[in-house]
Amino acid sequence: MLQDWLAKVVSFVSSLLDDIKKPILIIASSSAVSLWEIEFSKWSKSVKVVTYKGTKDIQSAIKDLDCQVLLSSPDAIFEDMDMFIHIKWELLVLDECQRAVFSTHFTKFQMLMADMKLLTVTGESVDTLQSYRNILSLVDCKNEKIHIDADMKTNDDINTLKEKLSPFIAFECMFSTPEFDEYWVPVHLSSTQIEQYCSILVSNLDALTSSSRKSPLHNVITQIQKCCDHPYLADPTLRNSSKPSSVDDPLAAEINISGKLQVLDKLLLEIKRCGLRTLVLFQVTKFLNMLHMRLSPRTNTNKTLLVFIC
Template sequence: MGLGKTVQTIVFLYSLYKEGHSKGPYLVSAPLSTIINWEREFEMWAPDFYVVTYTGDKESRSVIRENEFSFEDNAIRTQIKFHVLLTSYELITIDQAVLGSIEWACLVVDEAHRLKNNQSKFFRVLNCYKIDYKLLLTGTPLQNNLEELFHLLNFLTPERFNNLEGFLEEFADISKEDQIKKLHDLLGPHMLRRLKADVFKNMPAKTELIVRVELSQMQKKYYKFILTRNFEALNSKGGGNQVSLLNIMMDLKKCCNHPYLFPAPVLPNGSYDGNSLVKSSGKLMLLQKMLKKLRDGGHRVLIFSQMTKMLDLLEDFLEYEGYKYERIDGGITGGLRQEAIDRFNAPGAQQFCFLLSTRAGGLGINLATADTVIIYDSDWNPHNDIQAFSRAHRIGQNKKVMIYRFVTRASVEERITQVAKRKMMLTHLVVRPGLGSKSGSMTKQELDDILKFGTEELFKDDVEGE
């Protein structure tokens, strides 16, 4: 991530065309939020390409098809007019009838881990397209288990990878060295993998620190209340089901972030009292101290959270502290998103912080003008956090990058971080040498274990205090 997959792909397609290997047309499918960036890069690196961006509502797309798809000779449609069609995942499915009728020289799928499930509509529809060659781009080919990797390989070469059970059986014990070597040999012809160290010899270092945070008094009260209110579900004899356990987990995660994520008192103008807002959350008290030091040191900061409501609270906090900032979440798309990035990256920009939601802000964004990343709350999937901090640690970065991951001590968060480490081991083993399991989702036992982590200490404080 951050190694120029977009630029390399554009130059690859351009060289195929310029050297006479292929005349196109090429189909590029990417997340809607990254399409503006793809347009810019095509303009810069492949100026002779006729690139058509195929997005918008039904009417807009109809106009594009009418005017941009093919030349008209005596009212008869002839050859394709463009070299590259740039479109979103959704339109690949919605406009299958039109796009599927074209014979594509090459398909490029950006953030291709979208194809990790062969039951998804996107996978099934794209499999029906007429395509000579396929190129998948991803910084995370393996997120949870080997099954996902198999589906990517199956999409690329179905004639070779067509037996999932056999594949999983063959690599059942992935911790054995001979199995790892065998898997690497199998992947070799299909995967071109580059590390930051290979591509950019002078890439500044990055350091990740786990910062353990204490709950505030208010958070402790909420945390205990959530646990006691759900005693039946948490008590193994009561036997809560998986859904109810996940709901309890979400409440506990909210509590670790900020108690105001539950109904809280607001001022007449609809905002929160700044002092109370900070004092109510252990993480916010720490963030207040850290941001002051980071600002004095001339650093610029990206703050990631999974919860958009938490980003709302962080906005109130930054307003209260008097810091200038930008924000991107799932509700901010297209042009507005790119404008926010451009404002933050502009020379001499006054914005000190950029608030981002982990999933919406973790794809195809270059924020290398920041050198500090704060993961306010960790994602279930550690690869999403890696995608997030790769916004700053990428080509173009000339300072050392510091990553601070906030984890509430003796809470569900601490246990989730340990589970995430296990998932990362699988990637290290398969895509490069490390321990793995075949299962991706959590069992009820694991959920139980996470929820009960740290509770003994929390309630012991009560007894000692009495």
């Protein structure tokens, strides 16, 4: 998403270069300057982009206007502010202007002269109300001295500022969390699971009826949970006691012995048929391994991501 947004801004900036006579100044955080350089290199090698870090040779290039786009961090601009305030820019871009480094020095940025100003905002600002004031003071000359009582930080104040700012918004990307439909699917136990389930309860009858705090009730619950996932997890010896010679499809037999695996098998086969991808989250690593070994030959799990969660 960040790269898409950056590509849009660079595309817009590049579209101006043929029709302008003055350079463009882009101010971004030190960590983001390199991203701008990479994005400009993708668009055109003929665009003369200079990154300013305070070096003297670049200072002379700026004074001679021997560049089309100048990239710099706020700190580098502040150090040589006396030079920059005397240059008339075609476009001033403040990247992620909601950052603290911008909000604390907005009066300095107001001193920069430009025919056009482009401010980008990503994420939520720490002080939304103050950010709206700062942005308005930059993009609208009528609001250069905007002031609202600091004690009146109400929704009405924010809504008023949003309304004033709305004519200046060129592009707004709305971020939203995708909504998922959640379904609880009841799964029947297989006959083997039912038999094992009852056996666990019967063999631990004393523990279940005991009033002692030292009763191994936790172990009983753990065994039942394993049984409900797959009988082999509760009793690995069941695999050795099976008779492969009497089974036409051993893989199908191991799937059918677990009600949960049966449902997952049908779901993943249908998902594969539709050409979709799947994310399966599970808490038991042994069952996750079993799921992968049993279903991958049938459902092509290169399109299924199995993830263990704690």
